[in-house]
Amino acid sequence: MSQNIKTDGTSRRSIGARQNPDTESAILDAALDLLLTKGPKGLTMDAVARKAKAGKATIYRWWPTRGALLLAIYGRIKGPHAHADTGQLETDISAFFDHVFAFWQGDAGRVFAQIIAQAQGDAEVAEALRQYRCDRIDDWLVVLKRADARGELSNDIAPEQIAEVIIALAWQHLLIDRLDAKGADLARIVASGILKGR
Amino acid sequence: MSQNIKTDGTSRRSIGARQNPDTESAILDAALDLLLTKGPKGLTMDAVARKAKAGKATIYRWWPTRGALLLAIYGRIKGPHAHADTGQLETDISAFFDHVFAFWQGDAGRVFAQIIAQAQGDAEVAEALRQYRCDRIDDWLVVLKRADARGELSNDIAPEQIAEVIIALAWQHLLIDRLDAKGADLARIVASGILKGR
Known part of the structure; x- marks a missing residue:
């Protein structure tokens, strides 16, 4: 029985769903290339499948929506990122x-x-983005919990709200192409409202 | 000489550039309708001209870029808006x-x-949006100047930066479809950082 485990339906499905790293890379590379060269309109599942020489069914199984695929492309460029822990x-x-x-x-x-x-204009992308943003808020809550443990936070504002302001400011600077802003200036704005005794 | 002033080249150009309110309304109504029914891709100068029965040259003269036209559509729905002056x-x-x-x-x-x-993805729209945002920051500076005259502002943060945070939070809520947020909650977040003695 244990020798047959790979032929068992459930196991097979889980093997099928497990992503082959090479195929995953090929698909996400193809999708990124299409997005950058053809724009978002050029990023269709058909075009990705053709370019990556992968089955459309595989792409849909791993990234069921355009939103999921877009966020996966972004996640691949981004790689893992841990917030700084400077003690302040x-x-x-x-x-x-x-x-x-x-x-x-x-x-x-x-x-x-x-x-x-x-x-x-696309509800699936909107949902994927909302989920992505929630995950980033969760990342910030870890940082803010550390700050609270050090006694840095005032009680006026909930940590979720602090995270939302940080994310809103970051997006705003991207959307209006003001990425030359100084982190220290923005951090002072945020911190002046949430730190005790400011 | 004074009787001929309307046939002088400069004057004629300024008369041509003056917008006929009926034609302006027809063009902006047509443009709004196209934007809402066909999406941004359907908002071409050709389509607007056809739908409004107006000359393309007229549209281009009044709104030289797609960005200018888009902001004019928005301005028409928006109408004049004055910030509240509640004394706080x-x-x-x-x-x-x-x-x-x-x-x-x-x-x-x-x-x-x-x-x-x-x-x-469109530099002309980006430029029109940047200009629009600058105008809204100017509107806020009037409000913030009043607050400063009342002694409400701390000296930590420049008024422009306060305006930027307000606008960033507003856009963020639009972009992630969280327009059910309470103004009082957001105002408390902003104000906690900029008011004296908080």
Whole structure:
């Protein structure tokens, strides 16, 4: 029985659903290339499948919606990112803005701006973006919890709201092409409202 | 000589550039209708001219770029808006968020979100949006100057930066479809950072 486990239906499905890293790379590379060269309209499942020499069914199984695919493209350029832990909230926030603004000056900024743009007319992309934003708020809650443990936060504003302001300012600078802003300036604005005794 | 002033080249040009209100209305109504029914791709100068039964040259003379036309459509739905003057900055800000979120729940929100989206891939729309945002920051500076005269502002943050945070939060709520947020909550976040003694 244990020798047959790979032929069992459930296992087969889970093997099928597991992403082959080479195929995954080929598909996401093809999708990024299409997005950058043809714009969001050129990013169709058909075109991705053709370019990556992959089955459309495979693409749909791994990324069921255009929104999921767009966010996966972005996630692949982005790679893992951990927030700075400088021991002070204002400098953590400053480091974040400097990091993300530098990162967005490359292809990543164009891709993320296109995701926001596509979300305005495509409910699936909007849903994927909302989920992505919730995940980023969760990342910030970890940073803010550390700051709170150090006694840095005032009680006036909920940590979720602080995270929302940080994210709103970051997006705004991307959307109006003001990625030359200084992280320290923005961090001071945010921090002046949330730190005790400011 | 004075009788001939209308045949002088400069005067004729200025008369030509003056907008006939009926024609202007017809063009902007047609453009809004195209934008809402066909999406931003359907908003071409050709289509607007056909639908409004106006000359393309007229449209181009009045709104030389797609960005200018898009902002004019939005301005027409929006009409004049004066910020509240409640005698307290936090309630002025709260009134603004409540007003703009209610307003954006109609066609206006779809139009403005499409302008932001289009700005991500069209330099002319981006420039028109940047200019529009600068004008809105100027509007806020009037409100903030009043607050400063009342002694409400701390010295930590420049008024321009306060205006930028307000606008960033407003756009963010539009872009992620969170127009149900309470103005008072957002105003408290902004105000907690900029008011003396908070």
